[in-house]
Amino acid sequence: MAILPGSTLGMLGGGQLGRMFVTAARTMGYEVIVLDPDPNSPAGGLASEHLARDYDDTEALDYLSRHCAAVTTEFENIPAVTLAYLAKSVPVHPSASALHIAQHRKQEKEFFREQGLSTADFIAIENDDDVESARDFSFPAILKTAMLGYDGKGQVVCHNFDELQSAFEQIGRKHCVLEQRIDLDCEVSVVLCRSLAGDVTCFPIAENSHANGILDVTIAPAVISPELAAEARDAATRIANGLDYCGVLAIEFFVSTDKRLLVNEMAPRPHNSGHYTLDACETSQFEQQVRMVCDLPAGSCRQHSPVAMWNLLGDIWPDGGQPRWDALLKLEHAKLHLYGKAEARPGRKMGHVNCLGETLDEALSLLESVRKTLR
Numbered sequence: 001m002a003i004l005p006g007s008t009l010g011m012l013g014g015g016q017l018g019r020m021f022v023t024a025a026r027t028m029g030y031e032v033i034v035l036d037p038d039p040n041s042p043a044g045g046l047a048s049e050h051l052a053r054d055y056d057d058t059e060a061l062d063y064l065s066r067h068c069a070a071v072t073t074e075f076e077n078i079p080a081v082t083l084a085y086l087a088k089s090v091p092v093h094p095s096a097s098a099l100h101i102a103q104h105r106k107q108e109k110e111f112f113r114e115q116g117l118s119t120a121d122f123i124a125i126e127n128d129d130d131v132e133s134a135r136d137f138s139f140p141a142i143l144k145t146a147m148l149g150y151d152g153k154g155q156v157v158c159h160n161f162d163e164l165q166s167a168f169e170q171i172g173r174k175h176c177v178l179e180q181r182i183d184l185d186c187e188v189s190v191v192l193c194r195s196l197a198g199d200v201t202c203f204p205i206a207e208n209s210h211a212n213g214i215l216d217v218t219i220a221p222a223v224i225s226p227e228l229a230a231e232a233r234d235a236a237t238r239i240a241n242g243l244d245y246c247g248v249l250a251i252e253f254f255v256s257t258d259k260r261l262l263v264n265e266m267a268p269r270p271h272n273s274g275h276y277t278l279d280a281c282e283t284s285q286f287e288q289q290v291r292m293v294c295d296l297p298a299g300s301c302r303q304h305s306p307v308a309m310w311n312l313l314g315d316i317w318p319d320g321g322q323p324r325w326d327a328l329l330k331l332e333h334a335k336l337h338l339y340g341k342a343e344a345r346p347g348r349k350m351g352h353v354n355c356l357g358e359t360l361d362e363a364l365s366l367l368e369s370v371r372k373t374l375r
Contacts, residue, residue, distance in 0.1 A: 003069045003294035005029025008048070010064040010071035010090070012055060012082065014041025016339035016349060017270050017286075018074035020278070022046045024286035030294075033068060035060055042340040043074070055082045065089040072247060072293045076102045076268050077148060093246040093293050094268040101243070102268045105146045105177040112263045115242045117235050119263050120254065121180040131168050135161050138180050143167045146175040155213060157181070183257045187264070188222050190236035191250045191274035193288040193298050198244075200237045201288070201298040203281060205229050206273045208252075214347060217367065218273045218309040219360060220280065224255065231261050239266060248289040250274060272311065272349070279335040279354040280307035306360040308367040312351040314344035316374050323374045333357065334370050 003009075009025055011018045014036025022032045022043050031048040034041065035055065044050030053060035055078055064071055070091040073083070076099055083096035101107050109119050121138060124146075125131055143164060145154035154174075156167035164178065187210070192202040207222035208215055222229065236251040243249075250271030252264040274285040283291075283299030291298055316323055328334060338351035353370050357363035 002296055007031070007069040007294070008033060008067055009290070009293060010035065010068035010086075011043060011047070011074060012036075012071065012078045013074035014038055014043040014047075014050070015074055016042050016341075016351075018043030019046055019339060020284075020286045020337075021072070021074060021270070021289055024284060025290045028287070028290055030290065033064060035064060040342060045340055055079055058085070061086055070293045072289060073099070074269055091293075094249075095244070095246070098243045098245055098268050102266055103147055105144055105265070106175075108265060109177065109263075111242070112239065115235075115238050117238065117263050118260065120182050122177050125164075125168060125176040125178050131165060134164055134178055137161075137164075137178060139164075140181040142179050142181055143171060144177050144179060145171060146177055153213070182254045182262065185255045185257045185259065186222075186224070187252065187254055188224060188232060189218075189250055189252045189271065189273040190232050191248065191271055191277070191285050192233075192236055192240060193248050193285075193292050194240045194245045195292055195298065196246050196295050198241065199298065200240055201301050202233050202236065203274060203277055203285065203301045204303045205232055206276065208273050212347070214313065214349075215272045215311055217311070218276055219364065220276045220303060220307050220309075221360075223360070228255065228259065228261060235261065235263060239263070243268075247292045248274075248285050272352075273309075275337070275352050276307040276309045276354055277301075278337065279356060280305045305356040306358070306363045308355045308357075308360070308363040310353050310355070310367055310370060311349060312338075312353060312374070313346070314348040314350050315346045317344035317350070327373045328353070328370060331366065331369065331373070333366055 008031040011034045014034050019042040025032050033049045034043045034047040035051045039052040051060045080096040080100040086092045106124050140159045143156045158164040187208045194200045205222040206218045206220040209217045248270045250267040254262040270285040277284045282302045333356040335354040355363050355366040
């Protein structure tokens with residue numbers, strides 16, 4: 001049965017994705033309780049109530065169960081056991097099982113292959129014997145920690161076997177995946193929502209470029225062939241159905257220079273590459289998350305404006321000051337979103353700008369103006 005405005009929703013995690021969920025939910029008339037141990041979390045400051053407690057605090061989880069009609073998450077490193085505990089007494093989306101798969105690269109890639117999808121070649125590296133068995137692996141390759149890696153963290157490029165041995169030590173001998181490095185044409189992502197009934201709705205495919213392992217720019221719609229776009233939507237839908245997923249799900253893909261589509265990874269939540277939906281689509285990815293959690297029909301994913309999204313990292317903040325917001329805000333088609341983080345640090349996501357245009361070329365031209373203005 002649909003959960004209607006006036007009800008209270010729970011959010012596990014208090015970062016910027018949680019903040020934008022809280023904004024969408026409260027705009028639609030819902031109350032939101034955020035559970036995040038950081039007393040200054042971006043989402044907690046906008047929530048109806050903020051529980052500054054650990055994710056395994058059963059007293060806090062019981063409080064959520066009693067007061068919330070449903071609970072969701074904003075990042076995949078919430079302990080899966082936390083979701084399983086809550087699910088005994090309140091609807092939780094995504095499920096603990098979906099989160100469990102997404103939290104471990106080896107399980108994730110094996111799951112993709114079970115769905116009949118292609119990934120880059122990979123092997124598990126968990127001990128010295130595994131390292132030795134990789135002597136004949138196809139280099140260059142990337143050694144990635146199996147868990148807790150994101151935004152380029154926990155990743156080391158290896159050009160040969162000797163570098164793999166060093167990288168395994170550098171990474172702390174943690175369980176890893178060694179993945180063949182792909183000759184890339186581009187990287188794309190599909191952000192979709194799937195209802196409890198199994199209905200899937202996809203946003204237009206986005207094309208992404210990274211700097212130092214962190215998403216830098218997203219353009220939408222992606223400049224790829226209709227056939228490749230259809231293949232990506234089909235693959236993402238297959239993954240969502242295979243997980244029996246409910247909520248917003250993002251799937252990242254590599255497109256090789258020979259035009260093969262390879263699944264890279266998934267995020268069981270709204271995604272950085274979906275931020276363009278806030279200004280360029282009829283429904284944002286965060287409103288879709290509210291709708292899915294509340295068992296409501298999906299909103300329209302129609303894109304009404306070409307867009308280029310730029311991630312604002314703490315690197316552009318001057319010492320002791322702020323970027324030139326006054327100059328940026330004179331650009332009428334540049335839409336600023338800041339995340340309420342008190343301290344700017346290099347590599348830290350502080351906000352983003354959506355640059356709209358009548359054409360993608362116009363949006364990209366505006367993006368360059370924004371870059372020059374803020375740098």
